[in-house]
Amino acid sequence: MASITIVGGGTAGWMTAVLLNQAYNKFGNTVSIQLVESPDVDIVGVGEATVPAIKDFLQAVGIDEAEFIKSTNATIKNGILFKNWCAPTEEGEVHQYMHPFDQERVEKRLDVATSWLLSSRNKSYDDSVSIAKALSDKNLTPKVQQSKSFQSIVPYSYHLDARLFGQFLRKHAIARGVTRVEAHVNNVVAKEGKIVSLSTDKGEITSDLFIDCTGFRALLLSKLEEQENWHSYSDVLLCDKAVTIQTENDTSYAPNPYTISHALSAGWSWKIDLQNRSGNGYVYSSRHISPEQAELEFRKHLGLDEQTKFNHIDMHVGRRRQQWIGNCVAVGLSSGFIEPLESTGLHLIYLAARQFVLHNNFSKTQQSTRDNYNKTMNDTYDELKDFIVLHYVLSDRTDSEFWRDIPKTLDGCELLKSRLSVWKHKVCEYFDVSNSTSHMFSDVSYRYILYGMNYFPELDIPFVEGEFDDVFAYIENRQQQACHHTLSHKEYLNATVHGQSGFVSVSMK
Template sequence: MNTAPQRTLTIVGGGAAGWMTAIYLNRYFNAKPGALHIRVVESPDIGIIGVGEATVHSIRFFFAAMGLDERELMQEANGTLKSGILFRNWMKPVNGRTHEYFHPFEANLSGSQLDISSSWFASGTPGSYDEAVCTSVHLIRDGLCAKGKNSRAYDGVVPYGYHLDATLMARFLRRKAVQSGVEHIEATVSEVETQGDHIQAVVTDKGRIDGDIFVDCTGFRGLLMEALQQNNWQSFADALPCNKAVAIQKAYADSIEPRPYTQATALTNGWAWQIDLTNRQGTGYVYDGNRLSPEQAEAELRDFIGTGGAVLKAVHLDMKVGRRKQFWVGNCIAMGLAGGFIEPLESTGLHVINIGARLLATHLSSSEISQPVRDSYNELMIGVYEDLKQFIVLHYCLTDRDDTDFWRQAKASVEHCPALKQKLAVWKHKVCEYLDLAGSYATTFTDENYRYVLYGMQHYPDLALRPDPEQIEQVFARGKQKVEMARQQALPHAAYLKAIGTLPV
């Protein structure tokens, strides 16, 4: 029988990072109460940044594992579904048409004699790669979402993520965490008491709060980590120069219905997101603050989104792009923005919190925390951020745009990712395949995701293949049948949202 004394874990900061970590660790350690006392110290005066408001599809498995009701989550966070990201204007126009491609969450269509990518190149099939090998792009063009008439919770016709109001989602998670036994303290931290590489307590306007383990969820400030260790930040500014954002919340114009996908449109010095919630659209411009002033960026974003629908709110943000050199120092672990930040191009914010919380649970499972355990956690989290950086750089370095200095220099971003540069050279002569990326830490983005970006950005291999044309034709005929079956099952996005009570009937 394990008679180890109860430990206290103090999470400083709420938001998505604090409450996702609290609810996960509580469910992991306290199936029977008493193993770990978890408290969240949250200031009522510090707002949630909530940039992006979109997720990757794997967050479904987190919500499901936490026993959360999907319909309730979407109702309380003004949620909509997301089948992927439509990228627009990331290359020069083709035949007068704006360049675009879709990056879905679903796996590629299966091949036969050849893998599906080689089959597509060998077939000479007209149209884009995404149209040939996935279903989701056809559904979104028909206004259909990932949910079918008989889809169960957290299941769909195709994989999907969400668009969620970040503030409302955090409140929902807070309520569920407190109901399950997590202690919530509303207080503002004024001082961090340290001894060596350990935190002894935080001093707040409600008194001194101690703990055995501390989790820093204080956002870009990294309040606890900065008190413990200086020079603990690895900047990604050389590879990813976008360091500012302006976010605008916009009311819908009449008759507009929420789209079941995120849109990422390249502008002059960065890119703009458009994310549809049930009650409004979230838009934002992620840009290089060394090339644009906040006023110029806001003007460009307002011009891009147009005049339809009233602007509800505009917020300017400074982004600290990079990661901790050490995520776990002494008895303190950095989570969420306190640990690192990759610009929200692929909606990875909640994803890295999910990974961090899951890894923290297994690394905390021993009764005594040794340095090899901290080293293991640090190595894994560093790998996650470095791999995500590489995937984001992939989107920039393949551009052929040369209309601004930003885009001319974007091509050179690959110089800061030597492993990617080597792979791109190889991928000019062969398809990207699983083993090319098998050592990756970022499990969400595999060879299939890389292919959607590579071939969407027209980075094609020069192949000399002579497959059986009849077999190739059969492969893509099966793909078309799959699309038609999905069309018959999938619901219009607005119809699904009305059915679960998040849109008025």
């Protein structure tokens, strides 16, 4: 395999290019890697919230954290704050909980979740076991003054400008030997189960391997599909469209170090704060509301006037059954899409590119290896699909047709249905979900959703009243220490982007 051609820029194409180049050409030009992107094709430009695995990618390809934050208007993300996903309380309070990236593991007689379930529960689960939640409440980061690049007291991720991230990666890749070809692909020539060449407005392109990053069109892989290759999730994930808008922030605005997910009448909205603006979107079901109705509802939700223009996006929710066929691999939207509720988009790109490197054996790659790659990616998508469905089916909302239809979707998720039956009588623990292929959401994440949505197991375990008070007193002390020693979000961004420091040197005890 002397050459690899990636078709499609944006985050999918350039993340793949950077990772493959690091894997194959770190110590010399072993493989010729080129990326073809068309000036006539716009990128979707969403996927601006991430999960902590993005740091693994950035470190693996040698990107400096400060440079990345400066170049992409990035901010810190401690987790996701969910609002209005259950009916209001009897007092009229809006339901909310957070899914942070950490959990204090304080083992006494039982694990921390069981300890909480058997305790007085005078605080919510996220408030009781998470340092990141305590930091978020005070607009703090998990960084202390001495924190080095990518280091922190608890896990974190980022919000970023997707377009700027693509441009940043493009610059990084080209500086390290990746060739950029600005051309429009007019035709894909395939023969005997392989892509032979691409016809472009700049001439013909041949290659040993092709990576399809052309988005929902899957321009390359679709040429090799001999039978129906699309596995839809539309029966269980009802949201299939989005209306989006970017709003500028005042210079005095302090960005939230978390994503906000606010449930609406036919789906949910996101709010992602960057350094200079906020990204906003309403993901909704076209079976329950029209684009015009969705835009009107979202406009009212944001408090924007009638002159404001929104963008509308169609989403194809599902995955391809075979994402590697012959000499072509689909990465990004061309391989599949799960609605952005838990910020899985960029992680799926990283995972696909990384799995390809692990499976690719150059000229000796066997079909059994391709089959294993496809199974790994399919299992990943299916697992993430179930995790997203979990958020919906635990809701007790009945105030719209959308929310009344939601419980039916559980029938299409047999594994999740079985797990929920088990979790009604025991805590969700590591071994319940340890067969994960995505390595993204463990029992820690499942617990935040289950207990944040008031799905508690009925435990009949003997305990003594007040037995676990010292556990949560210890965690509360840890939370207080963290809030005392960490940097505020705005202070950290100013220090990182503008070099404005002046903090007192402190450390966690």
